[in-house]
């Protein structure tokens with residue numbers, strides 16, 4: 314599904330870890346090459362490959378990966394992409410986690426224990442293995458709030474902390490479109506703030522919503538997909 318000309322919303326379905334989920338990385342294409350925004354869960358490599366093939370690409374041909382943040386469902390296929398020719402971009406506050414120098418923030422032992430207890434035994438072993446060996450790669454370019462990347466007609470980096478400390482959203486002013494990462498979700502067709510159970514600082518996350526430009530028409534959420542046109546009106550309600 315097209316987000317705007319040159320930008321495709323990918324849909325990666327996955328079974329496991331106690332449920333079915335679909336996540337939405339974005340593929341940007343142009344004379345600047347191919348850029349992927351977020352990479353799916355570990356184990357979604359085949360689904361990502363298939364989604365890229367639909368646009369005539371393979372993982373090895375991705376030139377750039379922009380990560381909205383460090384969570385496992387966003388960095389899952391990062392190692393495979395970085396092993397190709399992809400340059401990795403992320404906010405400076407996320408780099409220590411993505412590079413494996415710090416433990417992923419959501420991988421804290423108490424939370425992991427609670428998740429393990431709810432899983433079937435076969436999934437537990439797989440999950441333990443993932444916890445002790447999470448995906449990682451070097452971050453080549455550190456991004457900061459307000460930065461404008463001269464790619465695909467212009468990408469504005471908006472630091473939207475709360476869900477994680479270095480969470481970013483990407484704004485495309487020319488298309489009045491925001492890639493929100495997990496700063497927002499679409500739930501039952503409605504735009505909502507981030508999930509409280511996976512957002513350590515809800516106050517900060519809420520304050521971050523006010524940084525989104527007021528002329529936004531479309532918001533693409535990694536969880537839940539596309540919301541819009543007219544996203545600004547609903548955003549004003551939830552950012553209140």
Ligand SMILES: [Zn+2]
Pocket residue numbers: 384386387495535536
């Ligand atoms: Zn996520």
